[in-house]
Amino acid sequence: MSSDRMLTTVLGAYQKLPDPALTSKILGSTTSLLTTLTNPLNISLLTSQLLAAPAIWATHALDLQTCLRIISIYNTAAITVLKQAQSNDSNLLGYPRRGGGLGADEWATAVVKGADDKSPRWRHVLAIAGVLLGMGGQGRRGLSRGLRMSLEGALIMAANLAMEDPKEGFFVGGEATLLALNHTFDLLSEQAKREIRFDLLLPIAVGAMVGPSGYEMGQFVGAIDADVRVTPDKKLDWSETSRGFLHLKDVASRPLVSSMGPFSRLVAYTVEHLHSPKPSILHLVEQLQKFSQDLLLQWRHNKLSAIDPSDLPMHLTPTTSQTTFPTLFQLLKSAMFATVVILRSVLGRILTDPLLATDAHAASLSSSALHTLRNLYFISSRLGTASFTAYTFVSLTSIDILARYPRHATMFLESIRPSHPGTIPAHPLDRNLDLYYLNTAEHFPLVLTPASNAALLQACTPYLATTPSPPLLPLFEAAHSLTLAVLTAPSNAVLAATAIPPYATALFASFPSNLSSRQFRLAFKSLLSITTPPNPLAASHPDLPDTLLELLRHRASTASTAFLPTPPPPEAGPDSMPTPPEQPLTEQAALALTLLDSLPSLAPHALVEWLPLAAGAVRGVAEEGGMRRVCQGRFWEVLEGGEMDVERGGVCVEWWCTRGGREMVMGGGREEVMMSGALQGREGRL
Template identity: 55%
Template sequence: MPTDRLLTTVLRAYQGAPDPEQINRIFSSTASLFTTLSNPLNITLLTSQLLISPAIWNQVDGLRTSLRLISVYNTAAITVHKNQIEGGNKSNKPFDAYQPRLGGGIACDEWATAVVKGLDDRSPRWEHALVLAGILLGMEGQERRGLSSGLRVKLETALVTAANLTLQNQAGTGILGVESMILALNHAFPLLSDHVRRLLDYDALALPLIKAMTYMEGYQDAIFLEAVDYEVRQVSGNKFDWSAKSPSFLQLQNLASKPLVTSMGPLSRLIAHTIENLSIPGRALETLEHLLAFSGKLLTAWQRNKLSEIDPSEEATFLTPETLRVTFPLLWQVLKTAMFATVLILRSIIAKTLITPYLSSNELAPGIASKALTALRNIHFISSRMGSNAFSAYTFVNLTCIDILSRFPIQSGDFLRSILPSHAGSIPAHPLHRSHDLFYL
């Protein structure tokens, strides 16, 4: 289909009713147009209309839609950059009027500028952040140098500005907008210069980040563990079966593929970086409280789960082959990512405590240490499966908190009594209770 005709078709499709199958075609055609349009004005028009398209934004598939928007601009930017390089390589060859033009023939800076001009007041700032992240990833990711240094700085600054403006109006933006901004920031953050990073409002960013990690686009406050318990069945031979066709496993697969969960490593590092750069120390305390509550929900949900009754050494005996091979491994993969993220964030909180007079005061330090250790205890049923000492961040949090508490005998005693085994002197029958006993020791 000729480019002009395709442009008209896509612009008309933007105004249609939401349709999952149609949306796939819209995104595909849009990505193609961005690499073949030769008039910058049409690129600007396409961007501005895409960001207000009822066909896309009136029925959003969570952050997956936001990720697809990043992907459209990332893919297009990579292609535009590639075309510019290949076109430059052909510049020394004799002119050939019959040689087809590569893409739209627009240079990287001109293309990026045309896209940015489409980020107008009709679309929200969080959508602007998604577009800017896509451009930066496509032009500058993986050591590509598609943009001039001046334009790159402008785009980086624009992304941070869009993030800050989104944070200033969280109530008006809504959860999707805030989490979409976080998604954009998470993907593009490694590309931002130190100077631009310092422009971020870390104090406003901290809580939205930790909520994004633990709420519905993240680990869903451990609700998935409760759903698993409902569908674990005891079958013949005293074995437990959790079918790969069960709704709870499909829910777990959906959770594991969520954009923020699949990039939990970078997200946890972004949260840690945010805590390290807080100017209001109290935000670190709020983050710790939220993380403690999340770890407690993980523990409570696991304690209620039938699978918690099985000792790791006996899983091959008491789990059906399908459960052992398919469903159980994915569950632990998700739990381990949650554990790693939690410990990494705890590490940044404890490190912040050590260097901040307010947090390291006699009034706050023992409480911070106790809460961090309690969070470690809550997730010990996960960390113990891989050996806690093998994880340096875990060791740092554990030993540093113990060192802090050792200076406060009263608070130390209170903490030890709070985790004292209920059946001291005997080995508990339940694996989870044995895990708690080992943590106490």
């Protein structure tokens, strides 16, 4: 069929009623015509009729998939025309010209001329976006500089006009404009980007992300529950052919969801360049918090939430474990990443914008951000957040801002406090929320009242008083960290006096079964430092340091000499170097090293008493495996490595050189080991 005859046929098909069976054929013929028509006027006519065609647009089923197909048509046609033009330009042997014979600039100009008043502005955006993608995407430079700038200007002008018109700025029209900008944003010059009406774009973007064209407020998670069946062997089965899974795949394939990475960066850029940030950002943060809250609620009502993440392989059928659940989690992960990336730009704007950094808004915005992170913690906790820099920034920045407002910080912690204080909840999701509470509350004891800090300790109690199973181990460690954070706050001296004895008992009971040697050493050293000068507790309870150290020394004298399991290194942060694995130690050696770690915290008069006792503990370490040598090396490092201040260093020099310290530690050998500051070869005058 000739191009002219095909053009007549296609133009006639445009005027018919919508028929999904014929739509693909019509669009396929349109793509072919765009690359073969030789007359620019026909290309303009074809574009004009396509953008107004009842067969394409006059349907209640119109969605972003159709809009994406229009972009794809012009993208594919532009790439083909560009290749044809390049081939024709290099044709030196007189072969017939390929395609319609039009140059890239001439063809693109003809397409843009077809975007006329017969169709709404947002459809113009789709056509121009497709041309820009085809001519300039993936490093292609098919257009002249002047025409490229003109097309970018036309795209932004059409997008702004579409968003300004209430009849076009929402639903499919607004979201179609958003879709086109999302696909072309990286191609636009900074000058063109600055012309975008970001204050109009942001509400459309937020609505599209969480609404029916995006994550539909998490409704897809709740719809899954009806399809999850319990098998006779008590496993959960979620079939690939179930309605819930098919709907999940449909959500994941939606144009905005499938390109959520670039989309979230577009929204973040929008937040950073708002002209009137206060109302827009307040609404954005509110919407994100509501979305995350609904997502959490839908997850709670799902049978899959009743399984602890560490037990998933044992409670899911192979199909569920390998196919359906990973697909669900991938979609949840994309929602979490997008939300965090957007919140990062919000927090950055709070730090730099005086209108948002006021007392009236900073605390509420940071609190809302933390609530959103809490609601998404059932996703992020499965991934590990230390390597996700955006999450770390949002979390720590929100905490830093909120810590400036003690009253708001107290209200926030009260709002997320476990609803069952003193007990360990049975549901894994409740334990997950407890873990977020413990990890977040750890940053606030310095700004809270003693009464609020006492409430934090109450939340830690059930996790410290139990022998944790593997699912409870993160909660157990978080409870220890929060307890130490509360006890080390100077304002909590009275509270610490009553809390230290039971905590010390729990600490000793936890080692070595539930705490590694590194964790125990750090915890005990932190605990002892609370009881020594200049902390207020040292004056009111001067016997506490000796009591704790005596308990430690007695435990070391009866400890096992078998090697402890070597735990994996802790997760490295985004900007930190990987932590080397711990040195294998026996329980006895670990306790002796803990005693040595504590020496720099002691007052000088107490140090005089405990140096020989520490030396005795080192001499009591069994020599098997070189453990005594390890302890001797650590003793020397504590004395000589700079951990002591000047006064304590003087006490150590005197003890080492004149009071038999070297012999006590090294066993009286001939090896001459001198501390820094000791005088060699000096004899007494008498």
